Amino acid sequence: MIYNYGVLMKIGIFDSGIGGLTVLKEISKRLPSFELLYLGDTARLPYGIKSKKTVDKYSENNVRFLKSLGCKIIIVACNTASSYSTSLLKRKFNLPIFDVLSAGAQASSKSGAKRIGIIGTSSTIESRTYEKKLRKIDKSIKILSKACPIFAPMIEQGLSKKNYSKLIIKDNLQIFKNKKIDALILGCTHYPLIKKNIQDYLGSDVILIDSAEEISKSLYDYLKLYYPNEFSKIPKQRKIFLTDKSTYFNSVIKRIFNNMDFEIKLVDIT
Amino acid sequence: MIYNYGVLMKIGIFDSGIGGLTVLKEISKRLPSFELLYLGDTARLPYGIKSKKTVDKYSENNVRFLKSLGCKIIIVACNTASSYSTSLLKRKFNLPIFDVLSAGAQASSKSGAKRIGIIGTSSTIESRTYEKKLRKIDKSIKILSKACPIFAPMIEQGLSKKNYSKLIIKDNLQIFKNKKIDALILGCTHYPLIKKNIQDYLGSDVILIDSAEEISKSLYDYLKLYYPNEFSKIPKQRKIFLTDKSTYFNSVIKRIFNNMDFEIKLVDIT
Numbered sequence: 001m002i003y004n005y006g007v008l009m010k011i012g013i014f015d016s017g018i019g020g021l022t023v024l025k026e027i028s029k030r031l032p033s034f035e036l037l038y039l040g041d042t043a044r045l046p047y048g049i050k051s052k053k054t055v056d057k058y059s060e061n062n063v064r065f066l067k068s069l070g071c072k073i074i075i076v077a078c079n080t081a082s083s084y085s086t087s088l089l090k091r092k093f094n095l096p097i098f099d100v101l102s103a104g105a106q107a108s109s110k111s112g113a114k115r116i117g118i119i120g121t122s123s124t125i126e127s128r129t130y131e132k133k134l135r136k137i138d139k140s141i142k143i144l145s146k147a148c149p150i151f152a153p154m155i156e157q158g159l160s161k162k163n164y165s166k167l168i169i170k171d172n173l174q175i176f177k178n179k180k181i182d183a184l185i186l187g188c189t190h191y192p193l194i195k196k197n198i199q200d201y202l203g204s205d206v207i208l209i210d211s212a213e214e215i216s217k218s219l220y221d222y223l224k225l226y227y228p229n230e231f232s233k234i235p236k237q238r239k240i241f242l243t244d245k246s247t248y249f250n251s252v253i254k255r256i257f258n259n260m261d262f263e264i265k266l267v268d269i270t
Numbered sequence: 271m272i273y274n275y276g277v278l279m280k281i282g283i284f285d286s287g288i289g290g291l292t293v294l295k296e297i298s299k300r301l302p303s304f305e306l307l308y309l310g311d312t313a314r315l316p317y318g319i320k321s322k323k324t325v326d327k328y329s330e331n332n333v334r335f336l337k338s339l340g341c342k343i344i345i346v347a348c349n350t351a352s353s354y355s356t357s358l359l360k361r362k363f364n365l366p367i368f369d370v371l372s373a374g375a376q377a378s379s380k381s382g383a384k385r386i387g388i389i390g391t392s393s394t395i396e397s398r399t400y401e402k403k404l405r406k407i408d409k410s411i412k413i414l415s416k417a418c419p420i421f422a423p424m425i426e427q428g429l430s431k432k433n434y435s436k437l438i439i440k441d442n443l444q445i446f447k448n449k450k451i452d453a454l455i456l457g458c459t460h461y462p463l464i465k466k467n468i469q470d471y472l473g474s475d476v477i478l479i480d481s482a483e484e485i486s487k488s489l490y491d492y493l494k495l496y497y498p499n500e501f502s503k504i505p506k507q508r509k510i511f512l513t514d515k516s517t518y519f520n521s522v523i524k525r526i527f528n529n530m531d532f533e534i535k536l537v538d539i540t
Contacts, residue, residue, distance in 0.1 A: 043324050044314055049518040054313050122518040149518075153423045164437040171432060248319040248392040248419070270540070 010035045012071030014062040017045035019189035020077030026216040033232040043244035047080040048121025059085035065269040079187050083129035104185050104211035105133035113183030117176040118145035120187030148172045152190045156252045160194045183207040241267045280305045282341030284332040287315035289459035290347030296486040303502040313514035317350040318391025329355035335539040353399035374455050374481035375403035383453035387446040388415035390457030418442045422460045426522045430464045453477040511537045
């Protein structure tokens with residue numbers, strides 16, 4: 001057992017944009033005494049429709065930036081970057097790297113579900129990373145995955161309160177109802193924001209796996225083991241860096257995360 | 271009058287992504303004998319929610335790339351880039367630059383409409399460039415503008431055939447019906463693809479201004495004047511360059527532009 005005394009522990013979280021703030025929020029709640037730095041690559045978002053090569057390049061840029069600020073642990077809060085780039089990042093950087101996708105896959109296998117649904121962006125679903133991870137844990141699991149690329153813009157634009165959002169949810173999730181899944185992995189950082197709407201449609205029997213929640217649990221366990229002395233109730237700083245700022249992003253942040261208090265800085269990382 | 275004999279006329283068109291292919295398609299139809307090079311900045315799309323500073327930088331990159339390939343005329347096919355960056359591009363590059371926004375504004379003033387609606391991305395609407403251009407032409411025009419950021423992903427994902435697309439269209443355009451506009455500027459390259467749906471909702475009395483069509487008319491007039499000898503019926507090459515290729519983009523191109531025949535090349539322009 002290695003204890004780390006008096007180390008200033010900075011945790012770096014990155015996402016393609018602002019959806020990953022759901023992850024920052026969860027980690028922030030569970031680990032108030034750790035310094036959290038969030039990078040949203042808003043100038044180049046979304047990653048979810050782009051190629052592996054492009055997402056790899058962007059993810060590497062992001063980690064390099066967070067490392068340069070002294071982050072000692074990296075959280076890949078973007079599902080697309082998690083599925084495409086985690087192994088590359090682990091090879092390139094000598095840092096513990098936690099990714100939302102692994103956290104989600106582990107949690108769904110622990111849930112005991114045998115018929116698991118996965119929703120995400122086009123790239124996340126296409127990469128089949130969730131499937132591969134789940135199959136490694138248990139070959140007998142039945143998996144059904146579906147890209148729901150309209151969900152992220154719908155959530156960002158505050159349209160999930162509109163009457164037609166029910167039709168959009170039904171149109172995208174009906175297949176999971178028909179196939180009677182036990183659990184659904186919310187494979188995009190935006191989706192926890194419509195968790196209730198999804199639960200209402202699928203019914204309370206279906207377990208929803210929220211990777212923001214899961215990754216904050218894994219991180220908590222890791223830090224309890226290796227950095228037990230850094231836990232306290234004194235809240236540490238949270239910093240948010242964005243590669244682009246616009247009225248659109250500001251309004252989305254305000255609409256979705258209105259009770260979060262932080263300073264936002266614009267950075268150029270390319 | 272200057273005639274240009276025997277000049278190989280290459281026209282460069284750029285857009286944040288693949289929506290601008292509506293512009294390529296229109297220009298291609300009207301000007302078969304001109305060589306057309308299209309650049310879609312798919313690695314950094316969308317521009318429509320990003321800041322002026324970021325869009326300026328990207329637009330400059332794009333023109334530099336097209337110029338390096340020998341383009342002698344530049345078409346800014348992206349409404350956001352048109353509204354934010356046209357004047358910068360005119361200052362930086364010694365080339366004739368046509369932009370969809372000016373073409374759209376001119377056409378709507380020519381139409382005689384006095385109550386004009388404008389729809390576009392968040393950035394296009396926020397920039398108020400259409401408004402400023404229209405007011406310069408005629409101060410008495412009544413203008414009503416509204417960002418409809420859900421339209422582009424809805425169109426790209428082929429959802430405009432879904433029953434709920436009618437509700438989305440109604441939700442976004444109802445205000446124009448209530449205010450009894452005479453003309454509506456389709457201020458985003460994606461929108462001509464749902465022209466019929468919009469016309470069905472607004473009724474046949476409302477003139478729809480399609481900037482893809484308008485810019486190809488302006489370009490035709492310009493070339494007839496300065497390059498009359500380059501007109502022929504022998505079709506020239508069309509080349510498409512994308513800064514990122516993914517299954518998502520391929521499927522969108524296939525779905526939307528299935529009757530277009532071209533070769534797609536991946537390029538790194540940064």
